[in-house]
Amino acid sequence: MLDNRTADQGSVECGCRVTGLISVEEAQARLRQVLSHLTRVDTVDLTRAPGRVLASDVRADFPSPAFDNAAMDGYAVSLAGLSGQGPFALTVGDRLAAGDGRALSLARGQAIRIFTGAAVPQGTDAVIMQEATARDGGRVIFDHLPTPDQHIRRAGSDMARGDLVLPAGTVLTSRAIAALAATGVSDVAVKPHPRVALLMTGDEVQGAGPGLTPGRIWDVNTPMLRAELASLGVDLMACRQVADRRDDIAAAMADLATQTDLLITTGGVSVGEEDHMHAALAAAGGRPVFQGVAMKPGKPISAGCIGDALWLGLPGNPVSAYVGWQLFGPMSLAALTGAAVPPVQQARLRQSNAIPAQPTPAQATDRREFRPVQRCGYDGDGTLLVTDLGRVRSHALAPLALADGMIDIPAGTTYPGATDRFPFIAFARDDSERI
Numbered sequence: 453m454l455d456n457r458t459a460d461q462g463s464v465e466c467g468c469r470v471t472g473l474i475s476v477e478e479a480q481a482r483l484r485q486v487l488s489h490l491t492r493v494d495t496v497d498l499t500r501a502p503g504r505v506l507a508s509d510v511r512a513d514f515p516s517p518a519f520d521n522a523a524m525d526g527y528a529v530s531l532a533g534l535s536g537q538g539p540f541a542l543t544v545g546d547r548l549a550a551g552d553g554r555a556l557s558l559a560r561g562q563a564i565r566i567f568t569g570a571a572v573p574q575g576t577d578a579v580i581m582q583e584a585t586a587r588d589g590g591r592v593i594f595d596h597l598p599t600p601d602q603h604i605r606r607a608g609s610d611m612a613r614g615d616l617v618l619p620a621g622t623v624l625t626s627r628a629i630a631a632l633a634a635t636g637v638s639d640v641a642v643k644p645h646p647r648v649a650l651l652m653t654g655d656e657v658q659g660a661g662p663g664l665t666p667g668r669i670w671d672v673n674t675p676m677l678r679a680e681l682a683s684l685g686v687d688l689m690a691c692r693q694v695a696d697r698r699d700d701i702a703a704a705m706a707d708l709a710t711q712t713d714l715l716i717t718t719g720g721v722s723v724g725e726e727d728h729m730h731a732a733l734a735a736a737g738g739r740p741v742f743q744g745v746a747m748k749p750g751k752p753i754s755a756g757c758i759g760d761a762l763w764l765g766l767p768g769n770p771v772s773a774y775v776g777w778q779l780f781g782p783m784s785l786a787a788l789t790g791a792a793v794p795p796v797q798q799a800r801l802r803q804s805n806a807i808p809a810q811p812t813p814a815q816a817t818d819r820r821e822f823r824p825v826q827r828c829g830y831d832g833d834g835t836l837l838v839t840d841l842g843r844v845r846s847h848a849l850a851p852l853a854l855a856d857g858m859i860d861i862p863a864g865t866t867y868p869g870a871t872d873r874f875p876f877i878a879f880a881r882d883d884s885e886r887i
């Protein structure tokens with residue numbers, strides 16, 4: 453079960469949460485805490501393992517190499533009876549190719565013709581590569597005394613039985629999969645693929661199609677979030693719209709929560725009479741994790757849990773929903789899948805965005821602001837340069853379309869100057885580096 457605990461966020465006054473906002477970091481910590489209780493794992497074979505993250509340590513069931521074998525095409529020899537100066541001559545006995553399962557032994561004064569990958573015969577001290585030898589009928593002649601273990605790959609010298617091959621949390625790259633394959637691992641326990649559903653609320657919202665009914669608006673959040681999730685490799689397992697009625701929303705939430713790890717909703721998280729998400733969460737048997745975060749845009753963003761599912765309640769305003777998703781969506785998916793969260797870079801505003809010499813108090817940010825910006829190059833010292841697309845308006849999508857990340861501007865900052873550096877949170881690229 454997910455952890456249903458939540459802290460008191462303070463009281464609601466005047467229809468507006470004045471004391472209840474928590475910081476972005478506190479909200480993220482609560483999500484991580486809730487998600488740490490999710491123990492679902494998938495078991496997959498190596499063909500389905502690329503990119504997945506190991507849910508538990510993997511130890512070697514078999515040693516690698518599995519047996520002592522030749523690293524070169526040549527001759528298996530024993531050092532017994534070889535001493536002094538060369539040249540040396542040995543009688544060539546049997547012939548061993550890779551895959552030959554016979555358990556041969558070297559007799560004194562004998563060499564066995566051997567090929568790369570073949571198990572060396574009992575009593576072999578070295579393999580002499582064929583280029584260092586000459587044949588004289590049934591004898592092999594070589595000039596130099598081989599060193600012990602020369603060109604022999606000993607059993608378990610790479611990974612011994614029981615060795616830790618890969619620790620839990622390893623991303624299964626082709627290299628990691630190679631190590632698993634070498635020790636005979638066929639199935640691995642991996643962090644689950646997240647099961648994600650989207651529930652969009654808003655009686656005024658209309659899907660794409662001919663004609664817009666008076667008073668209604670086009671649905672932006674569904675296509676936007678679907679594309680965003682697709683760029684992260686997540687297919688929605690359900691995507692629904694529900695009317696702005698508490699009981700309908702609660703029924704849909706309860707139903708989807710039984711099938712998902714992450715239930716995303718949009719709209720209805722604010723304080724108006726038509727905002728039903730918080731009541732619906734309770735009616736669906738869920739508990740809040742947080743309700744409102746000190747950020748702009750997206751202040752009313754909320755989260756909760758319903759059974760084993762995490763609910764992320766994004767605001768209806770599309771820019772607020774997008775920014776809220778960036779702060780809490782990818783990190784929640786990463787907590788579920790074990791994926792790494794990319795480090796936050798620092799960015800500086802391009803000179804032409806520089807500020808008026810005397811910033812006015814009206815330009816000071818009142819809440820911590822996440823402002824979409826556009827990358828435009830690098831400064832002389834290698835710092836990322838970004839173009840400011842203007843103050844955030846939570847419905848304004850034209851600037852968002854130009855953005856490829858957002859800067860994190862602390863509350864109380866006067867309009868940012870060109871010398872200021874801000875944490876830059878990169879947006880996922882929808883064309884992700886696919887060939």
Ligand SMILES: Nc1nc2c(c(=O)[nH]1)N[C@H]1C(S)=C(S)[C@@H](COP(=O)(O)OP(=O)(O)OC[C@H]3O[C@@H](n4cnc5c(N)ncnc54)[C@H](O)[C@@H]3O)O[C@H]1N2
Nearest residue numbers: 654657670671672673719720721722727751767768769772
């Ligand atoms: N009295 C107060 N009113 C509001 C507050 C507040 O603190 N006190 N907060 C404002 C802020 S900030 C935000 S953000 C919004 C969030 O409101 P909700 O999450 O309850 O969202 P709705 O009211 O349902 O919708 C807001 C806005 O977004 C449009 N919308 C909704 N869904 C879609 C969609 N799928 N595609 C495009 N646009 C959508 C909707 O029509 C509204 O215009 O609350 C403020 N109010």
Ligand code: MOO
Nearest residue numbers: 749750751772846
């Ligand atoms: O936070 Mo709201 O997102 O300001 O519009």
